[in-house]
Amino acid sequence: MKYRRLGRTGLYVSEICLGAMTFAGQEGSMWRAIGSVDQAGVDAMIGRALEAGVNFIDTADVYSSGESERMVGQALKNLGVKRSDVVIATKVYGEMGKGPNDRGASRGHIMDGVKASLDRLGLDHIDLYQIHGNDSITPVEETLRALDDLVREGLVRYVGCSNWAAWKMMKAHGIADHRGYARFETVQAYYSIAGRDLERDIVPMMQDQQMGLMVWSPLAGGLLSGKFGRDEDGPEGARRASFDFPPVNRDRAWDCIDAMRKVADARAVSVARIALAYVLSKPFVTSVIIGAKTNEQLDDNLAAAEIALTVDEIAALDEASKLPPEYPGWMLERQGAHRVPQPFKPKG
Structure with missing residues (x-):
């Protein structure tokens, strides 16, 4: 397992992060379809991940209405994990009650949320506390001030955001720098070989x-696992659903899978491993969050960290998955062709 620096901080996290969205999954809820791993299964998965060198676990208060956090905390206790050996990330924003203030990124919801998350996790601090979505109502200043107070109180070590637009993150950085607030060190976002819009x-x-x-x-909701073909349903029990989330251009996705299958077959590994290895090959990626329903899935995903794609393999996958031209990108590229930094050569 390799470890990468978390943003500008001095903290290092494993390039594979264990996601906890498949934990719990109450009957009758949307989380049931995503996963319903019980406590024994959670203990086993976290134990396996730690043995493989994973030191990074990501959850959220909204996952199964807090049960995911509770199960993560219980697993750490059951396994006797030393607190400093794991980096725990969780998130706040989603609906946690029926009241009008039981959601969002307001100071009130953040302050209530962090206390509830700490209680469920059974911890005295959260390593990375993230705003889970874009709140178009709450001023950014209010959100940042609340997060800064949590850092100063020692309840939170670092802060981040998820699913924010670039312009809003830059606005947040400007406010944080001007007022001396803790800044967002991370962003959690969707990215896959079939969804490179982030670039x-x-x-x-x-x-x-x-x-x-x-x-x-990183597997686009399972679409990139390699279990499915253009006109195939895949093995019984596999999560195909309708693949409406995250939204993916299907034609481009199938082309990506075809390209990855060639690489996977040559290496005698799963397509899923290649999909994860491709994302990990990008220098701007810190950690890839994997979620699993079974230990077999977990082991296969963990093994992606052992794959180092060649330059030719990455080039072939880049070509199969390249984004269509879009303004202003194509104009910036054309106009900036002669403004690429070059070494200065004095005359004479």
Whole structure:
């Protein structure tokens, strides 16, 4: 397992992050379809991940209405995990009650949320606390001030956001820098070989601001697992659903799978491993979040960290998955062709 620096911080996290969205999954809820791993299964998965070198676990208060956090905390206790050996990330924003203030990124919801998350996790601090979505109502200043207070109180070590637009993250950085608040060190976002939209605006912003990237759904909701073909349903019990989330251009996705299958067959590994290895090959990626329903899935995903794609393999996959031209990107590229930094050569 390799470890990468988390944004500008001095913290190092494993390039594979264990996602906890498949934990619990109450009957009758949307989470049931995503996963319903019980406590014994959670203990086993976290134990396996730790043995493989994973030190990074991501959950959220909204996952199964808090049960995911509770099960993560119980597993750490059951396994006797030393607190400093794991980096625990969770999120706040989603609906946690029926009241009008039981959601969002307001100071009130954040302050209530962090206390509830700490209680469920059984911890005295959260390593990375993330705003789970874009709140178009709450001023960014209010959100940042609340997060900064949590950092100053020692309840939270670092803060991040998820599913924000590039412009809003830059606005947040400007406010944080001007007022001396804790800044967003990470962004958690969707990225996959079949969904490279992030590269248009968010990646350049992240690189400029030295933010870490945590990738969710690197297999595009299971579509890129290699279990399915253009006209195939896949094995019984496999999660095909309708593949409406995350939204993916199907034709491009199948082309990507065809290209990955060639690489996978040559290496005698699963297509899923190649899909994960491709995302990990990108220098702007800090950690890839994997979620599993079984230990077999977990082991296969963990093995992606052992694959180092060649330059030719990456080039072939890049070509199969390249984004269509979009303004202003194509104009910036054309006009900037002669403004690429070159070494200065004095005359004479």
